[in-house]
Amino acid sequence: MVEREAKFWMVYGEGAGRPTYRHETKQSAKDEAKRLASCHPGRRFYVLQARSGFVVHISDPQKVVLTNANPKSRVEHFDPPF
Numbered sequence: 196m197v198e199r200e201a202k203f204w205m206v207y208g209e210g211a212g213r214p215t216y217r218h219e220t221k222q223s224a225k226d227e228a229k230r231l232a233s234c235h236p237g238r239r240f241y242v243l244q245a246r247s248g249f250v251v252h253i254s255d256p257q258k259v260v261l262t263n264a265n266p267k268s269r270v271e272h273f274d275p276p277f
Contacts, residue, residue, distance in 0.1 A: 198250065200248065201219065202244070202245065203217040203218060203219060203244075203245050204217075204218040204220070204221050204223070204224035204242055204243060204244050204245070205217060205218065205224065205242075205243045205245070206218070206224050206227050206228045206231065206240055206241070206242060206243070207240065207241045207243055208231055208235065208238055208239070208240045208241075209238055209239045209240075209241075210238060211238070214243065221242065221244070224242045224243075225242055228240040228241065228242050
């Protein structure tokens with residue numbers, strides 16, 4: 196199944212934390228990169244475009260029903276290996 200999601204851009208600043216804000220347009224990201232660069236002279240800011248993405252869906256946990264042990268398979272005495 197292919198999931199659809201709108202394109203987005205992010206701004207990354209060298210030496211800064213990871214980007215978290217998704218810009219809906221390239222121009223919005225460029226404007227923010229310029230603004231941040233003017234606030235932090237000497238630091239480089241890059242506009243990143245998401246080109247592809249992937250997701251793995253994990254199924255819901257399944258209930259395990261436990262029953263009484265078979266008496267013939269019981270271990271009468273168990274010594275831990277340590």
